[in-house]
Amino acid sequence: MSVKHTILICAGGACISSGEESVKSVLEEELKKNDLEDSVRVVQTGCMGSCNLGPIMIVYPEGVFYQKLKPQDAKKIVEEHLLKGKIVSSLLHRGPTGKVEPHAKEELPFFTEQVKIATRNLGLIDPFNINEYIANDGYFALEKVLKSSPEWVIEEIKKSGLRGRGGAGFPTGLKWEFTRKAPGDEKYVICNADEGDPGAFMDRSVLEGDPHSVIEGMEIAGYAIGSHHGYIYVRAEYPLAIERLNNAISQAKRYGLLGENILNTDFSFDIELRIGAGAFVCGEETALIQSVEGLRGQPVQKPPFPAQKGVWGKPTVINNVETLANIPVIINKGAEWFASIGTEKSKGTKVFALSGKINNAGLVEVPMGTTLRKIIFDIGGGIPNGKKFKAVQTGGPSGGCIPAEYLDTPVDYESLTKLGTIMGSGGMVVMDEDTCMVDVARYFLQFSADESCGKCTPCREGTRKMLEILDRIVEGKGKMEDLDMLEELALTIKDTALCGLGQTAPNPVLSTLKYFRDEYEAHIKEKRCPAKSCKALIAYQIDPNACVGCTACAKVCPVGAISGEVRKVHEIDQEKCIKCGSCYEVCKFDAVKKVDAVDLKLNIKNE
Amino acid sequence: MPTILDTDPRYEELDKYIDQVKEKKGMLIGVLHKAQEIFGYLPIEVQHHVAKKMKIPESTVYGVVTFYSFFTMKPRGKYQIKVCMGTACYVKGGQKLLERFREELGVQGDEPTEDGLFSIQEVRCLGACSMAPVVLIGERDFHGRVTPDMIPKIIDEYRKKEGKKK
Numbered sequence: 001m002s003v004k005h006t007i008l009i010c011a012g013g014a015c016i017s018s019g020e021e022s023v024k025s026v027l028e029e030e031l032k033k034n035d036l037e038d039s040v041r042v043v044q045t046g047c048m049g050s051c052n053l054g055p056i057m058i059v060y061p062e063g064v065f066y067q068k069l070k071p072q073d074a075k076k077i078v079e080e081h082l083l084k085g086k087i088v089s090s091l092l093h094r095g096p097t098g099k100v101e102p103h104a105k106e107e108l109p110f111f112t113e114q115v116k117i118a119t120r121n122l123g124l125i126d127p128f129n130i131n132e133y134i135a136n137d138g139y140f141a142l143e144k145v146l147k148s149s150p151e152w153v154i155e156e157i158k159k160s161g162l163r164g165r166g167g168a169g170f171p172t173g174l175k176w177e178f179t180r181k182a183p184g185d186e187k188y189v190i191c192n193a194d195e196g197d198p199g200a201f202m203d204r205s206v207l208e209g210d211p212h213s214v215i216e217g218m219e220i221a222g223y224a225i226g227s228h229h230g231y232i233y234v235r236a237e238y239p240l241a242i243e244r245l246n247n248a249i250s251q252a253k254r255y256g257l258l259g260e261n262i263l264n265t266d267f268s269f270d271i272e273l274r275i276g277a278g279a280f281v282c283g284e285e286t287a288l289i290q291s292v293e294g295l296r297g298q299p300v301q302k303p304p305f306p307a308q309k310g311v312w313g314k315p316t317v318i319n320n321v322e323t324l325a326n327i328p329v330i331i332n333k334g335a336e337w338f339a340s341i342g343t344e345k346s347k348g349t350k351v352f353a354l355s356g357k358i359n360n361a362g363l364v365e366v367p368m369g370t371t372l373r374k375i376i377f378d379i380g381g382g383i384p385n386g387k388k389f390k391a392v393q394t395g396g397p398s399g400g401c402i403p404a405e406y407l408d409t410p411v412d413y414e415s416l417t418k419l420g421t422i423m424g425s426g427g428m429v430v431m432d433e434d435t436c437m438v439d440v441a442r443y444f445l446q447f448s449a450d451e452s453c454g455k456c457t458p459c460r461e462g463t464r465k466m467l468e469i470l471d472r473i474v475e476g477k478g479k480m481e482d483l484d485m486l487e488e489l490a491l492t493i494k495d496t497a498l499c500g501l502g503q504t505a506p507n508p509v510l511s512t513l514k515y516f517r518d519e520y521e522a523h524i525k526e527k528r529c530p531a532k533s534c535k536a537l538i539a540y541q542i543d544p545n546a547c548v549g550c551t552a553c554a555k556v557c558p559v560g561a562i563s564g565e566v567r568k569v570h571e572i573d574q575e576k577c578i579k580c581g582s583c584y585e586v587c588k589f590d591a592v593k594k595v596d597a598v599d600l601k602l603n604i605k606n607e
Numbered sequence: 608m609p610t611i612l613d614t615d616p617r618y619e620e621l622d623k624y625i626d627q628v629k630e631k632k633g634m635l636i637g638v639l640h641k642a643q644e645i646f647g648y649l650p651i652e653v654q655h656h657v658a659k660k661m662k663i664p665e666s667t668v669y670g671v672v673t674f675y676s677f678f679t680m681k682p683r684g685k686y687q688i689k690v691c692m693g694t695a696c697y698v699k700g701g702q703k704l705l706e707r708f709r710e711e712l713g714v715q716g717d718e719p720t721e722d723g724l725f726s727i728q729e730v731r732c733l734g735a736c737s738m739a740p741v742v743l744i745g746e747r748d749f750h751g752r753v754t755p756d757m758i759p760k761i762i763d764e765y766r767k768k769e770g771k772k773k
Binding site for chain 1: 637639671700731737
C-alpha cells in the first residue's frame with residue numbers, strides 16, 4: 001500500500017513537555033486500530049518553533065496544522081481527517097480575530113516572516129534518521145568540500161561574512177585561517193554547545209532537531225583547518241540533545257560520512273562528546289577547553305588564543321552550534337548568496353529564542369537587520385493580556401535591556417552593542433510593565449556572581465559588592481550614592497576582569513541604569529517599586545468596592561491573613577501577610593490590588 | 608554521615624566503566640558523571656576510589672567535584688525537584704514556586720526530606736522558556752506553566768506513586 005498521508009509531529013523540548021509523547025502513542029494506536037499503519041507515515045521532527053502552540057501536528061499532503069493537542073485529539077484526527085477527509089476545525093489555529101487558519105505554517109506571520117538557514121531542517125525532518133537529512137541536501141557540502149582545497153573553503157567562509165553566533169561575533173573564516181596557519185600537526189575542532197544563557201534555547205533546538213548539520217559543519221571545519229578530531233561540549237542539562245547527537249554520530253559513521261577515509265577520500269575525522277557538569281563559565285572558550293580536558297573550568301589569560309594553543313595545548317577552532325549549522329548551506333549555495341542576506345557588517349540570519357511576556361514564545365530565525373519591533377510584535381505577536389511592552393533583554397547575563405524607544409533598531413552585532421547590550425547567543429526575554437528593571441539587573445548580577453569561578457578578584461569580589469548594593473535598593477534601603485558606586489564598580493570590573501564572563505557581567509546594571517534610572521531613583525527616594533514587583537516595597541490590599549466575598553483569597557492564603565465572611569468584603573491583615581501573591585493570582589474580580597507599602601504607612605520590614 | 612564501604616559491589620560497575628575509557632584523555636568529568644549515576648552522590652570515599660583507579664591526585668578530583676554544580680557530595684532525594692531559575696521563569700514567578708515547594712516539604716535548602724523522597728534544587732535555565740515557569744522532577748518529568756497552588760498536587764502525585772510501590 002502506498003503512503004497517503006505523512007504526519008509531522010513536533011518533538012521539540014516544549015512540545016514534549018506539553019505531552020507530545022502521549023499524543024503520539026494514541027495516534028499510533030488509532031492508526032493500528034483502523035488499519036492505516038501502512039498508508040500513514042508518522043515522523044517525529046525537531047522543534048517547529050511555535051512552542052506556545054504545542055503539541056503540534058501537521059498532516060500532509062493537505063498541510064493542515066493542528067495545535068495544542070491532547071491525547072484524545074489524535075483519535076479525532078484519525079477518524080475525521082484521515083478516514084473521512086474532513087478537517088477537524090476545533091483543533092486549528094485561530095488568529096487574533098477568531099479566523100480559522102488551517103494552514104498556519106503558510107499563513108501565520110510567525111512562520112512566513114522567517115528566513116531559515118541554521119534551522120532549515122527543524123520541524124521538517126526526523127532527527128533520528130540520517131536519510132532524511134541527506135534527502136535535504138545533507139552531506140552534499142562535505143562532498144563538495146572534499147573535492148576542493150582547504151584554502152578554498154576558508155576563502156568561501158570568509159567571503160560569506162559569517163560571524164560567530166555564540167555572542168562576540170568574530171569572523172568565522174578568519175578564525176579558521178588563523179588555526180590553519182598555526183604551526184603544529186595536531187589540531188582540534190570544538191563545537192561549543194554549552195548554551196548557558198538563561199532564556200536561550202536555539203542551540204538546544206538545533207542539536208535536538210538537526211544534529212547532522214552540526215556534525216557536517218564540524219567536519220568541514222576540520223577539513224579546512226587540517227584537523228582529524230572534534231569534540232562537542234554539550235551541557236548536562238540537555239539529555240535529549242546528547243541522545244540525538246550520539247545517535248547521529250553512530251549513523252554518520254555507519255554511512256562512511258564520519259570516521260576513517262570519509263567518502264573514500266584520505267580525509268578522516270572523528271567526533272567525541274563531552275558532557276558539561278553545570279558551570280556557566282564553561283561557555284567561555286578558555287574555560288571550556290579546561291573542562292574538555294576534564295579539569296575545573298577556569299578561564300586562562302588570552303593570548304595565546306585557542307587558535308594557537310587550545311585543547312591539549314594544540315591549535316583549536318571553537319565554533320558555536322548555530323555557526324556550524326550555517327556552514328553546509330553556505331558551501332552549497334555559495335558565499336555570495338549568504339552575503340546578500342543581512343546588513344553591511346552582519347551577514348545571514350540569526351536565530352532568536354523568544355520568551356518572557358510574549359504571545360508567541362518560541363524559536364525564530366530572521367535576516368540580520370530585522371527590527372526588534374518586527375521580531376517582537378509581528379512575529380512574536382506582542383505582549384499578552386493587553387499589557388505594555390517595557391523592555392527586551394538580549395545577550396543573557398552579558399547583555400542588557402533595550403527600552404521601547406529603540407524598538408525600530410535593526411538588529412545586528414553593531415547596533416546592539418551601540419545600545420549597550422550584545423547580540424549574545426540569541427535569547428530575547430520580553431518584559432512588560434509588571435517587570436521591575438532594578439530587580440532584573442539584580443537577577444542577572446546574582447547569576448554572574450554565583451557563576452563567577454573565583455579566579456580573578458574584580459569578578460569574584462566586584463560582582464558580589466554590586467549585588468549587595470542592588471539587594472539594598474530592592475529592599476528600599478538604598479542611598480543615592482549607591483548609584484555612583486554601582487557605576488564605578490561596573491566600569492572597573494569591565495576593564496579588569498580576566499574573561500568574558502566578568503567583563504560583561506556589569507552590562508545588565510549599566511544598561512538599566514542608562515534607560516531606567518528613574519526606577520532606581522523611585523526605589524531609593526520614594527521607596528516605591530514602579531512595577532509593583534519588589535516584595536519589600538509593596539503590599540496587597542482588597543478593594544472593598546470590587547470584592548464580592550467569594551472567599552477564594554481567604555482559602556488560598558497560606559498564613560491565614562485574610563478574614564471576612566461569605567458575600568462580605570474581605571480584609572488582609574498586613575502584619576500576618578507574607579506577600580506571596582496567592583490571593584492576587586486567585587481573585588477573579590480584580591479586587592486584590594498591589595499597592596505601595598509606603599502608602600499604607602507600613603514600616604518596611606527589616607529582615 | 609553515610610559511608611560507602613570499600614567492599615560495596617557498586618565499585619565494580621564503576622571500575623568497569625573506568626577501564627573502558629582509560630585510553631581516552633581527560634575523562635575525569637565523564638567518570639564522575641558515571642559515579643554519581645551509580646551512587647547517587649559523590650562522597651569522599653568514592654572520590655578517593657576514582658583518584659586511585661585513574662591515578663589522578665585526590666585534590667584534583669575534589670577540585671572538580673566542588674567546582675561543578677551538577678556534582679554533589681551530599682545524598683539527594685529520590686525525586687529531585689529542579690526549579691528553573693532562568694530569566695523567563697524568574698520573570699514569571701519561579702521564585703514563588705521555590706518558596707512554595709520548600710514550605711510544602713518543610714526543607715530549607717537542598718537537603719532531602721525526612722522520608723528521603725524529595726530534594727529541591729534551584730537550577731539554571733532548562734531551555735524550556737516558552738513553558739515558563741517550569742519545574743523538572745527527576746530527569747524527564749517536565750511541569751510547565753506551574754502556579755504555586757499546583758504544587759501540593761504535584762507532590763502528591765509522586766507520594767502516591769511511591770505508596771503504590773510499597
